[in-house]
Amino acid sequence: MDRVSIGILGDLDVRVGGKQVPIPRGRLHLLLAALALRAGQFVSTEELIDHVWGEEVPPGARTTLRAYIKRLRARLREPGAGGEDGAARLIEARPGGYLLAVEEAGTDLHGFRALWARATSGEGNELAALDEALALWRGKPLAGLQPLPWVVETASGLTEEWLRAVERRADLLIERGGKAAFDAVAVELRVLLAEYPFRESLWRRHILALHLGGRSAEALLRYDEVRRLLADQLGVEPSASLRSLYHRILTAADDGGEPDIAEPGVPSPPSQPPRGRQPGETGDDGAAAPRPELVGRRRCLAALDALLDSRHRPGIIVVDGPAGVGKTALARYWAASAAGKFPGGPVRVNLRGFHSRPPLGVREALARLLQGAGVGEAELPRGLSGRSAMFTELTAARPMLVLLDNAHDAEQVRHLLPASGSLAVVTSQRQLRGLVAREGASRLTLGRLDPDEGVQLVTALGGPAVTGARRGEIEELVELCAGLPLALRIAVEQLARVPSLTPAGLAVELRDERSRLALLETGDDDSASIRGTLGRAHQLLGPGEATLLGKLAQHAEAEFGLDDAAALLAVGQGKAHTLLNGLVSLNLVEQLSLRRYRLPCLQRAVAGELLPKPRALNAVR
Incomplete structure (x- = not known):
């Protein structure tokens, strides 16, 4: 068929063989744009439904979507469009979705990004490539x-x-x-x-x-x-x-001269670092701690390395995931190995976003970062604006790796971001979607350990306590602990402490959901308690979200759909989607696809125990 080009960098513009093909505005525009943004890639039916209707999904949306696809193909069968077979090949039906099959230069967005890559590759005429791209x-x-x-x-x-x-x-x-x-x-x-x-x-x-x-x-x-x-x-x-x-x-x-500026707006580094403590001399809330031992996260570490070494290295990396999954351990381990690429070294602050104590204020957080960077207490500016300016100047002059650990929300983080050239690594139970959307952060979501990784962790930590245990027994222990490193560490502590307790014996006890949470706590430390750690985020839920989580814990299967959640609350799918979106953003519920979700077993146990019973919350519907 004739060459097809689709323009989305402006009004939607479709041309076949150089001739413009009008596409009716409204749902068809949304559908074609969703396909064009992922040209050459599979897009699921659920994602297209979400992009075409948003939260107001009508009954029979799948049938209507097929009709819209047929209408788009009909438009592309106009004179010069390549006929019915050509149009069908352009929008290919695949199991569970569709694919817009256009040539590599078939969308202006692809062309722009290819020219940008050429411009920044260091080969050829960079200015000419940028002019062509723009x-x-x-x-x-x-x-x-x-x-x-x-x-x-x-x-x-x-x-x-x-x-x-x-x-x-x-x-x-x-x-x-x-x-x-x-x-x-x-x-x-x-x-x-x-x-x-x-x-x-x-x-x-x-x-x-x-x-x-x-x-x-x-x-x-x-x-x-x-x-x-x-x-x-x-x-x-x-x-x-x-x-x-x-x-x-x-x-x-x-x-009477010109400013000595090699790069627009970038201040020259100071001749000497500020007086006071040197990087690495502060404690837990200052420079990053010595490299700890880490087991079972090789793929995640490789993903972070790839982001750091990419041509377009992000200025912010968000590491999110549920409580107890090991976000802080991963970030600190990786920061220790990556810090050598930053002249200013690593600095870290615990923002206490999900903690028994209130979140750390921005002014105090800046003080700890500055002290971690070598600023003496007597040299700290008193006001927030002064501390912010000093931190920006320091990180501009000597790029640093800034670890903002356990963030409460995106707004807390925005006040603490370093200057361009530095890297901020942010850990949080929240997904911090705003940092990705507005600040262009890259996200790494840390999931539970798979069976191989879990067995590796238990074996490494357990020592003699797991010697002689069969692999299947340890795998069951990993499954009953939902693959959460914190839960596995607590379980291994019991294996080492309780005489004659074996992985198989502990697994038998953990199978009883009524006593599982009691077994997964040390009894003397709230931070070493699955009940306390996973339940901390519940205080951030709105009434509707708490109601839904409680009902899911009581009545839903481990995996469930959007329609199941709507039925539990007797509300429309739009309302149910909004409430589920809140639970997913806090990593209390896992999102498997646009309309499928999972409630992990330990989250279910904590929600069922700590949240009010659903029948007491009927008025919240």
Whole structure:
């Protein structure tokens, strides 16, 4: 069939053999956009239903979706579209979903990303590749689509990719030099700042271009403008790099020269590190602790290594997962090996997001990070803004690996993020979706140990207590502990402490759900209790979420569907989806697909014991 191209970097634009094919707005736009975003990849029917209808899924959605697919194929059978067989090959039906089969350059998004990769590869003409990539944009991405949450979130992420390309192009023009280039950058970015007034990276380049173009007075006025904007609207000061640029321009103006800036807006490192403790001298809440022993997480460690070594290394990595799964252990183990790639070394703070004590305040967290970076207590600024500015300046001058452990939510983390060039590794029981959507964080979700990993952990920890045990006996112990490292560690402690207790004997006791939680606690430490650790997040649930979790614990199968949850509450699927979304975001329930879920056995036991019985909560429906 004729070559098909689909444009989503602007209004939806479909062309077959160069001829535009109109697609009716509404659901068909949403369906085609969902397929085009994953061109060449399988997209499940459940995901397409979610993308086409959002939370208001009608009865018979699968049948209606098939009809929409048929209508799209009919559109692509218009003159020049390749006939019925060609259209069927373009939107292929696969078991459980569909695949949009287009050539590699069949979508403008793929073309843009390929050109961006070429531009940043260090081969060829980077500026020419960026110009070609940016020329593919015809307007706002996914323009004209119904603003469902996934559309808004995806468009925001695509816009961030576009802005990064725009900023890199501005850097290249500034590096090329010449008044014409400086003026072009200043004008182009001034237009963008009207739409993105709080993007300080645009302000930095705009102000620098003005100064280098001989308009230093105007550059200083524009700095004053952004300073007042940030103070009035957000109550914050400009970033350390923007303030550094301002002072350099002032110095250059006094000297009659240009600022000594090798890279836009990046402050020069101090000649000596700050006085006080050196990195590594603080305790648990300061620099990362010595590398501990870790068993059973080889694949997760490899995934973190791959993120660190990738060409487009993220500035933030979120490690999320249920309580007791070993997020802190994994992050600290990996940070110890990766810290050598950061001149400023590692620093760590426990944010106490899910803890018996209240979450750590931002001001105190910054103090601990600064002290971990070598700042003496007497040198700490008293105010929040001063500490934030010092932390930004330090991490800009000497990139660090910053471990923000046990975060409460995304807002707590945002105040503690280091400057560009550093890496923040954030652990949390929450999925911190906002950091992924807004700040471009990469996520690693830590799941329970599989049978092989669990056996490896029990064998490594148990020593003589598990000598002679058959593999099947240890595997059953792993299963009854839901593959949670904390539960397995508590079980191994009992095997080592209780005379004559074997893995098989402990498994017999754990099979009784009535006594399982009592067995999985040491009795003298709330942090070594499955009941206490898994139940801590329940206080964050709303009434509807608590009701649903309680009913799932009492009545649902281990694996259940969206319709099952809706039936338990006698509510619509949209409401049930919202409540399940809250439980999934706290890693209390596992999401298997768009409409299938699992309640792990230990979460079920804790919810059934700690939450009020469902019949007492009927009024919450």
